[in-house]
Amino acid sequence: MAEAATVHSKRRITNLxxxxxxxxxxxxxxxxxxxxxxxxxxxGISSLSWEFLTDTPKPVGEGGGIGNxxxxxxxxxxxxxxxxxxxxxxxGVYLAEFGKNWYGNTxxxxxxxxxxxxxxxxxxxxxxxVVMPMGRQSGLAxxxxxxxxxxPIVARTTxxxxxxxxxxxxxxxxxxxxxxxRVSWNxxxxxxxxxxxxxxxxxxxxxxxxxxxxxxxxxNSRFYNFYYDQPMSSLTxxxxxxxxGPFEVEHAMAWAATLLLVGFILVINIVVxxxxxxxx
Amino acid sequence: MAxxxxxxxxxxxxxxxxxATSILLIVAAVFxxxxxxxMPTLQRFGIGFLWASEWNPSQELFGALPFIYGTVVSSxxxxxxxxxxxxxxxxxxxxxxxxxxxxxxxxMIELLAAIPSVVYGLWGIFVLxxxxxxxLGPVLQDNLGFxxxxxxxxxxxxxxxxxxxxxxxxxxIITAVVRDVLEAVxxxxxxxxxxxxxxxxETTxxxxxxxxxxxxxxxxxxxxxAVGETMAVTMVIGNSPQITASLFEPAYTIASVLxxxxxxxxxxxxxxxxxxxxxxxxxxxVVINGLAKLLIxxxxxxxxxxxxx
Numbered sequence: 001m002a003e004a005a006t007v008h009s010k011r012r013i014t015n016l017x018x019x020x021x022x023x024x025x026x027x028x029x030x031x032x033x034x035x036x037x038x039x040x041x042x043x044g045i046s047s048l049s050w051e052f053l054t055d056t057p058k059p060v061g062e063g064g065g066i067g068n069x070x071x072x073x074x075x076x077x078x079x080x081x082x083x084x085x086x087x088x089x090x091x092g093v094y095l096a097e098f099g100k101n102w103y104g105n106t107x108x109x110x111x112x113x114x115x116x117x118x119x120x121x122x123x124x125x126x127x128x129x130v131v132m133p134m135g136r137q138s139g140l141a142x143x144x145x146x147x148x149x150x151x152p153i154v155a156r157t158t159x160x161x162x163x164x165x166x167x168x169x170x171x172x173x174x175x176x177x178x179x180x181x182r183v184s185w186n187x188x189x190x191x192x193x194x195x196x197x198x199x200x201x202x203x204x205x206x207x208x209x210x211x212x213x214x215x216x217x218x219x220n221s222r223f224y225n226f227y228y229d230q231p232m233s234s235l236t237x238x239x240x241x242x243x244x245g246p247f248e249v250e251h252a253m254a255w256a257a258t259l260l261l262v263g264f265i266l267v268i269n270i271v272v273x274x275x276x277x278x279x280x
Numbered sequence: 281m282a283x284x285x286x287x288x289x290x291x292x293x294x295x296x297x298x299x300a301t302s303i304l305l306i307v308a309a310v311f312x313x314x315x316x317x318x319m320p321t322l323q324r325f326g327i328g329f330l331w332a333s334e335w336n337p338s339q340e341l342f343g344a345l346p347f348i349y350g351t352v353v354s355s356x357x358x359x360x361x362x363x364x365x366x367x368x369x370x371x372x373x374x375x376x377x378x379x380x381x382x383x384x385x386x387x388m389i390e391l392l393a394a395i396p397s398v399v400y401g402l403w404g405i406f407v408l409x410x411x412x413x414x415x416l417g418p419v420l421q422d423n424l425g426f427x428x429x430x431x432x433x434x435x436x437x438x439x440x441x442x443x444x445x446x447x448x449x450x451x452x453i454i455t456a457v458v459r460d461v462l463e464a465v466x467x468x469x470x471x472x473x474x475x476x477x478x479x480x481x482e483t484t485x486x487x488x489x490x491x492x493x494x495x496x497x498x499x500x501x502x503x504x505x506a507v508g509e510t511m512a513v514t515m516v517i518g519n520s521p522q523i524t525a526s527l528f529e530p531a532y533t534i535a536s537v538l539x540x541x542x543x544x545x546x547x548x549x550x551x552x553x554x555x556x557x558x559x560x561x562x563x564x565x566v567v568i569n570g571l572a573k574l575l576i577x578x579x580x581x582x583x584x585x586x587x588x589x
Contacts, residue, residue: 015479019376025368026377029455030388032448036395036403045408090299098293099300107300109573116569117310117562118508120538124558125310127542128317152303181292209396212510212535218544236398236511243402244515249407255317261329268392273387 027170044259049253053260057238060247066257068224072139072233076218077208079143079228084150084207085200091151092158092196097184099159105194108159111152122148123213131217138224139225139232142218146207153206157199198272204269209261211236235261285575310562318556320549329556335521337545342553344560346521350439350531351561353514355506357443357527362451363499367488369451370458375470375484386459393452401515410518412444417528432526435518440527443519446509450502457501461579462487463495504568508561510535514572524543534561 051065058064091111094103126145131137165188173183189196211234219231220241235257242254315322321329321342332343369389373382413436420430465487473483488495518530519540534557545551 011479011482015481017483018481022368022372022376025365026372026385026389029365029369029392029451030385033388033392035407036392036399038494039403039407067386087299087302090296091303094293094300095297098296104300107303109570111303112573113566113569114303114307116504116508116565117307118510118535118565120508120510121310121314121558121562124538124555125313128313128555148306151306155300156304179288181288184292193287205394209394209398211396211398212539215539219543236396239398239402240511240515243398243405254402254496255406258402262395262399265396266391266395266512271392 037266040255040259040262043252043255045256045257048259052174052253052256056224059190060249064253066238066253066260068221069233069235069238069257070260071224071226072218072221073208073235075226076139076143076146076214076229076232076234077204079140080146080150080207081200081204083144083147084154084203087147088151088154088157088203089196089200090144091155093162093184093189095155095159096162097180097188108156111155114148114152115156117211118212119145119149120212120215123215125216126213126217134229137217137219138229139218140228142214142232142234143228145217146210149213150203150207153203154200157203158192158196161195161199162188164195165191194275198276201268201272205265209236209265210269211240215240302398314559314562315554318552320561321556324549329553330560332525333384337541337547337553338549340549342549344534344553344557346523347532347534347537347557348560349523350517350521351507351533351535353527354439354442354446354517354531354533355503357439358446358450358506359499359503361444361447362502363456365447366451366454366458366498366502367495369455370462371484371488373455374459374462375487388549389452389455389589391452392448393456395511397511398515399448400445400449400512404441404512404516405437406544409441412436412441428525430526432524432528434528437518437530438500438528439517439518439528439531442513442531442533443527444507445512445516449512450505451508453505453518454498454502457492457498457576458495461491461498461576464494464579465491472560491579493575494579497572497577497579500568500575501572504572508535508565510539514539 009212011223051063052068053065053070055063055065056068057066091107095108095111096111098104099107124143126141126148130141130144134141169187169191170183173187174180178187214234214237218234218237220237221231221233225232238252239257239261242250304336325332325342329342330344330348333345334341334343335346369385373386377385412432417434417436419441421434424430429572469487469490470483473486474480478486513533514536517533517536519532520530521532521537522529524531538554538558538561542551542554545554
């Protein structure tokens, strides 16, 4: 009888210890997030100024800013979105509407594979097919690398969103005599638009934070550059260069640029979550 | 009318088909270009490239072993830290916490995955590395200093810092997959266990056991991410091609040697050696991700598996 009691209390203690441990894990991970964001805000805010946001990098001690990096990041993200969104969405529509066969399964598998490929490898690929033939690094190369990263992500989220559209809508339109492409384009796609748009926003947030594929495709530039055939600066590469350099002034600028970048990415993520909150 | 609609269908379908096929062509082109660009070292060193340990580009000595070693050790380190924590978080979110608490915590952990790699690198250099140098490192050396892995110079920059940064980065990924896997386990299992008098934790162990292959998939997926992670590791691991037992010493990974040295590789053989390592990394991540997908699919079903890979 006493033995049974000790077994019972042992089980209860194990239960208590283990369930508390899992709660500690959760608290630990959330505090890591808060610590990281806290440091970025604390360190970054002191260097933020109008001059910092509009100026170009200058020799150490003369101030300078990241205006050209902001423009470069925006231009390359824009180019990537202009290519990646239409191709990705079209591929996603194909997978959802016509992809329930071996070919669709193959594309699906390959797309997932491409999502898992480290982004630096995409950078090397673009280096061999764009930078080497052109003879120099360029905003075009950087934008193309980002587009390749974007396509499979957009394709898979688009497919998922279209699959959520009820089949009765398709059947209704087909029964009224609409051809299949009309059904897909005028009925199904509009119904999935908000889902596809949030997926697109998350994909844009993701590529804005990419560094590795830009290192030797877009390279960097100390000046404002509005032409895609020239090397182009980006926020992420600029942060990398500032952070790995020896000067404290530059470290402070790295934190400020990070505040801007992380702020942008987190705002997109939070807005998307707010807009889609009903579904979860 | 019927004519034009079938034409419309054909055009529409062809455009979509081309877009879908572009994904296939991109992957094929990536593979082809990397094989072609690494031909000089493939032909000169053959398979021995992978286990040669000398790396000195100025003397045309190219061995990939230090980078493979660094990649493997930093990834294992990351898994050792991240897997128990991720399992704990996922169990807490699915099995224990009330929905009101679970939702915001789950969202915050997802946000960890949205933070760019270079930001983790910055944070690693200026916050984590000094912390390891002044607090964690001395504590480990004082108590466990007899172990070779904790001997050596403490600079804060090295294998351990890389492993910890990787652990933070893969935790949200493993957590998300394990959550889905646990949610896919039917509630009747929990009810049955509780009805037999099992405690909450014993019930959880039964659920975890039945979700084992899905959890294995989550771990393998985390491994794939750790192996390919580039910027953060490049910024904190020290970038030195050496094989040492000490976790405090600088090391190098495949991804980080690509990030740090590719721009300087003007010589054809040097460039070829780097691209051959990129090819190895590409093939390894493809295999790892494929395996992860199969494992997760076996538990959570198709839709969930595709969401994460």
